[in-house]
Amino acid sequence: MIVLTGVTGKLGSLVAGQLLQQGADVSISVRDPQQVRDWEVRVRRGDYADPASLGAAFEGADQIFLVSSNSSGLHAQQHHRNAIEAARKAGARRLVYTSHMGAGADSLFPPMRDHAGSEAFLRGGDYISLRNGFYADSAVQMMGRAWETGKLVAPEDGPVSWTAHADLAHAAVLALTGGTDWQGASPALTGTEALTMADLAALAAGLSGRSIERVVISDEEYRASLLGRGLPKERADLMVGLFAASRRGEFAAIDPTLERLLGRRPVTMREVLEEALRS
Numbered sequence: 001m002i003v004l005t006g007v008t009g010k011l012g013s014l015v016a017g018q019l020l021q022q023g024a025d026v027s028i029s030v031r032d033p034q035q036v037r038d039w040e041v042r043v044r045r046g047d048y049a050d051p052a053s054l055g056a057a058f059e060g061a062d063q064i065f066l067v068s069s070n071s072s073g074l075h076a077q078q079h080h081r082n083a084i085e086a087a088r089k090a091g092a093r094r095l096v097y098t099s100h101m102g103a104g105a106d107s108l109f110p111p112m113r114d115h116a117g118s119e120a121f122l123r124g125g126d127y128i129s130l131r132n133g134f135y136a137d138s139a140v141q142m143m144g145r146a147w148e149t150g151k152l153v154a155p156e157d158g159p160v161s162w163t164a165h166a167d168l169a170h171a172a173v174l175a176l177t178g179g180t181d182w183q184g185a186s187p188a189l190t191g192t193e194a195l196t197m198a199d200l201a202a203l204a205a206g207l208s209g210r211s212i213e214r215v216v217i218s219d220e221e222y223r224a225s226l227l228g229r230g231l232p233k234e235r236a237d238l239m240v241g242l243f244a245a246s247r248r249g250e251f252a253a254i255d256p257t258l259e260r261l262l263g264r265r266p267v268t269m270r271e272v273l274e275e276a277l278r279s
């Protein structure tokens with residue numbers, strides 16, 4: 001049996017949908033079981049912040065799909081540690097964890113340091129750490145209201161090999177069902193092109209027929225604008241760190257593994273922006 005976490009989120013719901021369609025033996029661990037009513041499988045409450053809940057939620061698991069927490073900082077690492085310890089206590093044979101292509105203890109983007117810490121907890125057991133590319137959806141969010149304002153305002157950045165949730169979900173399903181020979185960290189699972197904010201502005205302008213200017217501001221101006229919009233300091237620092245990390249090339253690598261695994265070209269940023277324009 002595969003116990004799935006994160007199914008109320010974007011990646012986990014896609015993974016759950018595909019596995020259920022394949023008739024896989026799955027059960028679900030979620031913070032709020034009321035949110036999962038449509039699937040006829042075992043649903044138990046499992047909160048990474050509440051280790052006692054995870055024992056029952058992971059009971060009987062052969063594998064656990066552990067979607068990384070969307071908390072930041074030490075919370076995230078503690079959440080993952082709780083889940084990994086509970087998985088081991090429950091006797092799970094293998095953990096499949098959603099990490100990131102940029103995972104690294106010296107990353108300038110704090111969540112990448114969390115992933116590195118979580119991967120350290122995973123070592124010593126059987127696990128696959130999915131080194132997911134940067135979500136293409138994050139690019140759309142970072143573009144903000146550029147479509148309406150005609151300006152894409154952000155600090156200096158570097159190229160990012162943006163990757164679609166759907167493709168990463170497909171890779172996760174293959175990892176969980178014996179479709180890969182990965183042990184430990186997977187290769188970086190990325191799209192086939194690395195684009196900067198200027199590239200995104202040009203692409204969006206071409207698709208929408210409106211002009212979109214890329215306006216570079218300093219990290220300090222960006223931080224101040226985020227704080228001015230009410231973001232907590234930790235969140236503002238995190239976003240500034242993201243740009244610093246992308247300038248350093250932490251998300252620039254393009255790896256052919258995902259394309260090979262899918263047997264087709266991964267979803268492109270153009271397709272993601274077309275979809276965003278339609279919605």
Ligand SMILES: NC(=O)c1ccc[n+]([C@@H]2O[C@H](COP(=O)([O-])OP(=O)(O)OC[C@H]3O[C@@H](n4cnc5c(N)ncnc54)[C@H](OP(=O)(O)O)[C@@H]3O)[C@@H](O)[C@H]2O)c1
Nearest residue numbers: 006007008009010011031047048049068069070133134135
């Ligand atoms: N590769 C990337 O570029 C990238 C970008 C952003 C984030 N991420 C990471 O990838 C993860 C999955 O992405 P996503 O788009 O599916 O995120 P998402 O839609 O925000 O989903 C996050 C999921 O994690 C669950 N969760 C959060 N805290 C939890 C806790 N304490 N105990 C149990 N479950 C908890 C949420 O459950 P609830 O419904 O109960 O909140 C939700 O199901 C994120 O959580 C984040 O760690 C990756």
